[in-house]
Each structure stands twice: as structure tokens, then as C-alpha cells.
Amino acid sequence: MPKLTFQSDVSWSGEGVRSIAQIGDRQVVIDEPKSLGGTDQGPNPVEYLLAALGGCISILVSMFADRHKVELKGVKVHVEGDLDPDGFMEKNPDVRPGFQEIRYRIEIDSPSPAERIQALIEHVERVCPVKDTLTGVPTVSLRD
């Protein structure tokens, strides 16, 4: 399959810090809670990042279940991450700006044998694009 390029265009709304991400023909509202200077009209960027990881795992479990002969009744993925605002506020040089750790728990509701479910989970964790990206990806700032 040829290489794919995904994209999003984000614009500041002009009100507070609220921003709108255009993804194809869809718009996604991104804001911050009042405690972080926003007006809480949408999830914040780091919450979308966690949802992306959980969504990637959930989607891949449902996509690869048949291959592992796992009958799926349900999939739930809990994702959480720790972030110390002293990092991005530059109050403490020893604290990184981003997440210090991201944890997730995968719960699969299935009558299938445990070893097949385990093989499915291991497969998904091995190939998850979002999880892999979080291990470190080159980011390039394009200057005009």
C-alpha cells in the first residue's frame, strides 16, 4: 500500500484560547478548562492525544479480532497520563512540558479462550500506530 499523508488544519477561534481543527469535512473543537486559561468548550489537546491512543487500540482490537478467532462482545480502553504544569509554564527546568507517563488498560469482553484474547492484545500493542508514534517521532517545523 502506498504511503499515506494525514493532515489537519487548526485555526484559533479569536475567543479565549479556543481553537477549531478541520479534519477533512469535519470540525473538532479544542479548548482548555478554566483552570488552564480556557472556556471549557471542548476537550484539550492532551485529552485528544489520550483519546487517540485509546481509539487506536479499540479500533485495532475490533479490526484484528477475526484474525485471532476472538468473538468480541465489547472493548473498553482506559487511558490516563500525568502532566505537571510546572513544565510547560517553565517554573521547574527539571520537569518536561509533556506527559511524564501514559498508562492504559484494555478490557475485552469475549467468551473466547484467554490465550486467543492475549494474542490479539499482543498483536494490537505491537502494531498500534499511535502507541508507536508516542515512542518518539521526528517533528519538523516548516518555515516559509
Next chain:
Amino acid sequence: MPKLTFQSDVSWSGEGVRSIAQIGDRQVVIDEPKSLGGTDQGPNPVEYLLAALGGCISILVSMFADRHKVELKGVKVHVEGDLDPDGFMEKNPDVRPGFQEIRYRIEIDSPSPAERIQALIEHVERVCPVKDTLTGVPTVSLRD
């Protein structure tokens, strides 16, 4: 400020691969395009990841503009990333499952002096939590 823990709970919808992320009291639909086995009812996980990066940059530009005495008329952030499906489909062991590169362009509409705008951009790029997380974060799978 104390350390914050952000979270999201994602559930498979039971239809195709479509999944729903619960973030606080909001629900976010995550799907795949038909070309990747979905029903295209929402952006896919890697698109949310790119939107999270663009949203983080846009929000921080609007948040820190005053500090750099930059009068903001508008902020646009274009984000794109390359992904080769041969990676997560395990068709080529030399291809990583996730993004190979993520590129972004920040456009600021402002009558303020260029050097202040440049200082604002450098500040945002230095402290952006999503960008920092993409440089590599420990992810921990929690087993019951």
C-alpha cells in the same frame, strides 16, 4: 501547581471498528475511512493526534501572545504526517507502525514586529506539551 492526570475512556461501538471516546462529559467519535476498514463516521486516531498537536500550538500562541506583546488577528497551524500502512499491517519489517515524520507550519496574522512574533513562536515550540510528548513518552500497559 500540582501534577495533573488527564484521562479518556474509549469503548468500541459494536459496529465496524467505530469507537467512542468519553472525555469528561463529552463524547468523541473515532472511526476509519472505508479504505482502512471503517465506515468513516469520524476522524481516525492518527488524525486526532495531528489535531492535538495543531490545537496545542494554536492554544499556546493565543495564551502567550500578551506576554510577548503580540497583537493577534489570527492563528493557523497546518499539521501533516506520513504513515506507511505496510508498517502496522506487518508487511514490511523495516517500516515502523506509526508516523515516520510529522510536519507543521504556524501562520500568525499580526501587525506586531516580526521579532516579537518569532519570540512567541519559539516560546510555544519550546513548551508545547503535545510536541514534547511526541519526542517519546513511557507508555505502560496496566494488567489486572
